[in-house]
Amino acid sequence: MHTDVLVIGAGPAGLAAAAAAAEHGAEVLLVDRESRPGGILKQCIHDGFGVIRYEEKLTGPEYAYRDIEAVRAYGLRVLNNTFVLDLKQSVDGFSLLLQNPIDGAFRVDTKALVAANGCRERTSRQVFIHGDRPAGIYSAGTAQNLINLHGYLPGRKVVILGSGDIGMIMARRLTLEGAEVAGVYEIKDEPSGLTRNRVQCLDDYNIPLYLNTTVTRVHGTKRVTGVSVAAVGADLKPLPGSETLVPCDTLLLSVGLIPENDILEPLALEFDAKTGGPVVDQRMMTSVPGLFSCGNATHVNDMVDYVSESGFNAGRAAANYCQHGGSQGSVEVVSGNNLLYAVPQRLVSGEEAAIYFRSDKTIDRVILVAQAAGKELFREKYLRIRPPEMQKIVLQPLSPEVESVEIGLEEVT
Amino acid sequence: MSAELNTVKKALAAANLAEVEVIEKQGALVLEGQVKNWQQYLEAGYAAAGQDFRGVVNDLEVEGLENFKQQCESSPEDFSLERYSFDVVVIGGGVIGCAIARELTRYNVKVALLEKESDLARHTSGRNNGMIHSTMAVKLGTKKYLYNLRGNRMYRKVAEELGFDLKWPGSFAMLDKNWQLLLGPYARRIASKKGVQGFRVLSKGKVKELEPNAWEEQTGSFYMPETGVVDPYQVTIAYAENAMQNGTTIYLNTKVLGFEKDNNRITAVRTNRGTLQAGVIINAAGIWADHVAEMAGDRFYTIHPRKGVIAILDKKTGSSQSYILGRAQLSSEAKTKGGGLVPLLDGNILAGPTADEVPGREDYSTETHELQHILDHHLVLNKTLQQSDIITYFAGTRACTFEEDFIIEISEYVENLVHAAGIQSPGLASAPAIAVDVRDMAAEILKNKMDLKENPDFNPKRKLAPQPVRLSLKERNCLIENRPSYGQIVCRCELVSEGEIVDAIHAPLPARTLDAVKRRARAGMGRCQGGFCTPAVINILARETGRQVTEICKHEPGSVLITDRTRRKGCEQSAH
Amino acid sequence: MEKRELTCIQCPLSCRVTVSGEGDQLKFTGNQCKQGIEYARQEVTNPTRTLTTTIATAFPDFPLLPVRTAGEVPLGKIFEIMKVIRAVQVEQRLKPGDVILEIIPGTDKALIATADMCEGVSAVVVK
Numbered sequence A: 001m002h003t004d005v006l007v008i009g010a011g012p013a014g015l016a017a018a019a020a021a022a023e024h025g026a027e028v029l030l031v032d033r034e035s036r037p038g039g040i041l042k043q044c045i046h047d048g049f050g051v052i053r054y055e056e057k058l059t060g061p062e063y064a065y066r067d068i069e070a071v072r073a074y075g076l077r078v079l080n081n082t083f084v085l086d087l088k089q090s091v092d093g094f095s096l097l098l099q100n101p102i103d104g105a106f107r108v109d110t111k112a113l114v115a116a117n118g119c120r121e122r123t124s125r126q127v128f129i130h131g132d133r134p135a136g137i138y139s140a141g142t143a144q145n146l147i148n149l150h151g152y153l154p155g156r157k158v159v160i161l162g163s164g165d166i167g168m169i170m171a172r173r174l175t176l177e178g179a180e181v182a183g184v185y186e187i188k189d190e191p192s193g194l195t196r197n198r199v200q201c202l203d204d205y206n207i208p209l210y211l212n213t214t215v216t217r218v219h220g221t222k223r224v225t226g227v228s229v230a231a232v233g234a235d236l237k238p239l240p241g242s243e244t245l246v247p248c249d250t251l252l253l254s255v256g257l258i259p260e261n262d263i264l265e266p267l268a269l270e271f272d273a274k275t276g277g278p279v280v281d282q283r284m285m286t287s288v289p290g291l292f293s294c295g296n297a298t299h300v301n302d303m304v305d306y307v308s309e310s311g312f313n314a315g316r317a318a319a320n321y322c323q324h325g326g327s328q329g330s331v332e333v334v335s336g337n338n339l340l341y342a343v344p345q346r347l348v349s350g351e352e353a354a355i356y357f358r359s360d361k362t363i364d365r366v367i368l369v370a371q372a373a374g375k376e377l378f379r380e381k382y383l384r385i386r387p388p389e390m391q392k393i394v395l396q397p398l399s400p401e402v403e404s405v406e407i408g409l410e411e412v413t
Numbered sequence B: 001m002s003a004e005l006n007t008v009k010k011a012l013a014a015a016n017l018a019e020v021e022v023i024e025k026q027g028a029l030v031l032e033g034q035v036k037n038w039q040q041y042l043e044a045g046y047a048a049a050g051q052d053f054r055g056v057v058n059d060l061e062v063e064g065l066e067n068f069k070q071q072c073e074s075s076p077e078d079f080s081l082e083r084y085s086f087d088v089v090v091i092g093g094g095v096i097g098c099a100i101a102r103e104l105t106r107y108n109v110k111v112a113l114l115e116k117e118s119d120l121a122r123h124t125s126g127r128n129n130g131m132i133h134s135t136m137a138v139k140l141g142t143k144k145y146l147y148n149l150r151g152n153r154m155y156r157k158v159a160e161e162l163g164f165d166l167k168w169p170g171s172f173a174m175l176d177k178n179w180q181l182l183l184g185p186y187a188r189r190i191a192s193k194k195g196v197q198g199f200r201v202l203s204k205g206k207v208k209e210l211e212p213n214a215w216e217e218q219t220g221s222f223y224m225p226e227t228g229v230v231d232p233y234q235v236t237i238a239y240a241e242n243a244m245q246n247g248t249t250i251y252l253n254t255k256v257l258g259f260e261k262d263n264n265r266i267t268a269v270r271t272n273r274g275t276l277q278a279g280v281i282i283n284a285a286g287i288w289a290d291h292v293a294e295m296a297g298d299r300f301y302t303i304h305p306r307k308g309v310i311a312i313l314d315k316k317t318g319s320s321q322s323y324i325l326g327r328a329q330l331s332s333e334a335k336t337k338g339g340g341l342v343p344l345l346d347g348n349i350l351a352g353p354t355a356d357e358v359p360g361r362e363d364y365s366t367e368t369h370e371l372q373h374i375l376d377h378h379l380v381l382n383k384t385l386q387q388s389d390i391i392t393y394f395a396g397t398r399a400c401t402f403e404e405d406f407i408i409e410i411s412e413y414v415e416n417l418v419h420a421a422g423i424q425s426p427g428l429a430s431a432p433a434i435a436v437d438v439r440d441m442a443a444e445i446l447k448n449k450m451d452l453k454e455n456p457d458f459n460p461k462r463k464l465a466p467q468p469v470r471l472s473l474k475e476r477n478c479l480i481e482n483r484p485s486y487g488q489i490v491c492r493c494e495l496v497s498e499g500e501i502v503d504a505i506h507a508p509l510p511a512r513t514l515d516a517v518k519r520r521a522r523a524g525m526g527r528c529q530g531g532f533c534t535p536a537v538i539n540i541l542a543r544e545t546g547r548q549v550t551e552i553c554k555h556e557p558g559s560v561l562i563t564d565r566t567r568r569k570g571c572e573q574s575a576h
Numbered sequence C: 001m002e003k004r005e006l007t008c009i010q011c012p013l014s015c016r017v018t019v020s021g022e023g024d025q026l027k028f029t030g031n032q033c034k035q036g037i038e039y040a041r042q043e044v045t046n047p048t049r050t051l052t053t054t055i056a057t058a059f060p061d062f063p064l065l066p067v068r069t070a071g072e073v074p075l076g077k078i079f080e081i082m083k084v085i086r087a088v089q090v091e092q093r094l095k096p097g098d099v100i101l102e103i104i105p106g107t108d109k110a111l112i113a114t115a116d117m118c119e120g121v122s123a124v125v126v127k
Helices: A012-023 A060-073 A140-150 A165-176 A195-205 A262-267 A304-324 B002-014 B038-048 B095-104 B143-162 B178-193 B204-210 B232-245 B286-296 B315-320 B368-381 B427-446 B473-482 B498-505 B514-521 B534-545 C034-045 C075-086 C120-124
Strands: A002-008 A028-031 A047-049 A077-079 A083-090 A093-100 A104-115 A119-121 A137-139 A157-161 A180-185 A213-219 A226-231 A244-247 A250-253 A257-259 A291-293 A331-335 A339-343 A353-359 A363-372 A375-385 A391-395 A404-411 B021-025 B028-032 B056-058 B085-091 B111-114 B171-175 B200-203 B220-224 B249-251 B256-262 B265-271 B274-283 B304-313 B324-327 B340-343 B349-352 B390-400 B407-410 B417-421 B489-491 C004-007 C016-020 C027-029 C052-057 C064-069 C099-101 C111-113
Touching: A002 A012, A002 A304, A012 A028, A012 A060, A012 A104, A012 A304, A047 A060, A060 A304, A083 A104, A083 A262, A104 A304, A104 B473, A119 A140, A137 A140, A140 A165, A140 A250, A140 B534, A140 C064, A157 A165, A157 A213, A165 A180, A165 A195, A165 A250, A165 C075, A180 A213, A180 A244, A195 C004, A262 A291, A291 A304, A331 A339, A339 A404, A353 A363, A353 A404, A363 A391, A375 A391, A375 A404, B002 B021, B002 B038, B028 B038, B038 B056, B038 B304, B085 B095, B085 B427, B095 B111, B095 B232, B095 B417, B095 B427, B111 B232, B143 B232, B143 B407, B143 B427, B178 B200, B178 B220, B200 B204, B204 B220, B232 B249, B232 B427, B256 B286, B274 B286, B274 B427, B286 B390, B286 B417, B304 B368, B315 B349, B324 B368, B340 B368, B349 B368, B368 B390, B407 B427, B417 B427, B489 B498, B489 B534, B498 B514, B498 B534, B514 B534, C004 C034, C016 C034, C027 C034, C052 C075
Parallel strands: A002 A028, A002 A104, A028 A077, A104 A291, A137 A250, A157 A180, A157 A250, A331 A404, B028 B056, B085 B111, B085 B274, B111 B249, B171 B324, B274 B417
Antiparallel strands: A083 A093, A093 A104, A119 A257, A213 A226, A226 A244, A339 A353, A353 A391, A363 A375, A363 A404, B021 B028, B171 B220, B200 B220, B256 B265, B265 B274, B304 B349, B304 B390, B324 B340, B340 B349, B407 B417, C004 C016, C016 C027, C052 C064, C064 C111, C099 C111
């Protein structure tokens, strides 16, 4: 089987990429490992999606439905329940070994590849919680899947570690379904999710949020019987003597997401240690020509609107690549003062570019400055900027002599 | 003997433990009295070891530790096994018990294996680093040495017959001081005495050449090419399934509560599921073997657990290392911390184990300092590894005696009891040889009572379920066409299909818990640690076993995964 | 009314707005702009939310249907509404926007489906 553009993943990024590639004339094959498209949005039944793109607060399934309808309108080939078993570069693109229960295992060759694999959750072992391994420890996303897709309650009295958005949203969801949430514990001194979620998921239901506190130990051997929580010092290490036992039967973890790019490993592409995803340019092309990355596989977003945006960019660029070829832009984006990261990390000159960035801490009254060789390209003021809330700016096309662009936040003194 | 008792008393006094009482019972040393802490308990035990007694029974009480002698919890009671009768009853479903059962089926004997847990290899056998050791590190003249040597050399054949994976990466015992290389000739002599084939002393440069990412501080290494790696859980299951194919009955959730005896002979085994008649009893109860020995009336050793924590690293690290990497243990002290980095069969690297003496025999909690030890002492042996590569970690306990040697013998006090106890490292490497000897000991007892013959139907080859990843594309597609569930991937990290999970659930020894499925079929073993596949596996387990999802457990009874359903009306759930 | 402290979510500043006083005499402090007053007034007089949850279906391949209230309902009635919703089962395959309950008892809002229970894209699977 052959195609122009093969898109891996039918979540919001992949759906957008597939539609955009089709719109720009490419023959598209969309491959997804689940039985229904929509990716993680299927289980995100809460609202708040699409505020930028549609100026509406849609639920996850509603947001996905619009993109699925768009893909359907193009009559694209879609393979559900299909896994990528193997992936390698070929003379004129990429060769993939796919497998599903109907077609078995088969090869597909594609000129361009869009990897919209999404992300996965950090596990309890990755945050080094000790104790035995009883039942009742779940990541927030797994709990969301169990409750929203299957109607299974993972537990009756729940402690949530981490105040990421999914954790706070699950605190509300569990409360609505009759479980008791004993508290949300956050190791940092501020919630790691959006303020709106803190207000509408925790404050609305009187769920306590404990800052500067973490879970150090799980108790129980069969089912969780409780967790030890402890205050942490400035170094985020538990303070001796501050441990207390919180009885519960469930521990949910909302301790971060990691871009999932495992299937790209054989391709030896350049990764950004700060984002955990591939280094891309504004067309979302990676260091491997013809390979594009988008959505949460590139970097973890907090707004689905930006995920879709990156998908559209990747899909359009992939279709163009099939016609004209090309490689990653060479202008380096340096993420400077007070920035956690900036994406894309490379730019193609002569084309407008949206840059997405996060600050590395909460700062009031700052100015974002983008400059090239000492010349200011862009400036914007922010009243307050917080790491959980990603920001976007748009840079005008760069002139060809620009080799690097530095972006930083300057505090107004 | 009194001279030796005096020696022990002196040793105890030297350790400031003069108040410990020492008596001799059934040829064993028994320690009585009370000590202040666990450290003293251990010191007393070791001070008493090494004399010409059958073993050390440590009955000391420890201040502030009331429960450490307590048996594990008992399973629910019924009478489903009442009056069943077997020629041989093997107690313990670890690798030793299962290997013994399989070897016994070469004879025309009726064998039962009793396991108190809901799956095999739940304890020591499933919680170790999977190494098939060379004999370099074991003391000559011990049972450990003899069985390790024979067992190691049997593995190729056993792996082929039973169809489990085995590789021989070889191991480096790295040195970190230049003068240690001077020990080379001495080490060569030791290696040749111990029968370590292919032993070499490698220079720093040679180590670098063979293993470019090896420890920065190494100054050279001893190299033992005959060090292998298996998945200890798979080995146990393989032995068990072949034993079952050849007629062994395995009873899970069945715990031995006591024995019925007629003078010096055990007539029946009392369990939570009824009393079984038994011709020969084999004590392969691992971490609880001393309790079984006591119930049988032949207690001459005490097991004290030594906890080992192991970390598993992401598969992407696998390509960074070819050999097993450890540090040379230049003191022959058995209890020093060993461990290292083992390249596993599926591409992960294993780091550990640690070694800490703990009172709890099934204490599988992990502590910060144990992880730290792995980071500081093991991870550094491959300079590309980072803490963030760790995807999971867990603990196991080693079933150590104070003599620190295996106990493989017919009981001196109970005529139809065989001990296969005190099995710690290199127990996995030794298992095939131990099984053969224990089989022969059982045969020795049986042949007086029955007409012992070879089992004409014995088939050493285990029947295997299909493994799609090992098939050619054509064969795989044929398989998927016949059963589409082999084409439906459920575990995205390890690429495990629904068909393989269903096979594990309906295997001769069925996997009925989430952890059993994980260990049989690898679903949930990968970097997301079941984050994505857990809901699907719960549904498949419920569907295949006809149970409610609220009844599906993680590992043992009571470890439920789902507490309630949120919608009363909801209809039967599908698998996806 | 006792003093209440709220976090305004109208902009990233997240002002802590303190509300005191009674009826028409509400006093607002801590807000840095007018939006804070509007937000806080609504929150202390009649807070409303969109409720999103799931209902049972008659279809094993789609056991739960995500739903929402068509518009915001009083925050204080959320648990009551959950009780009603728990007893409902969907017998037909619905699409986003399809109405399940014209009026949720105790409110003036409908309950609508938010997911597509039909096969979605897989209807056009080609190979």
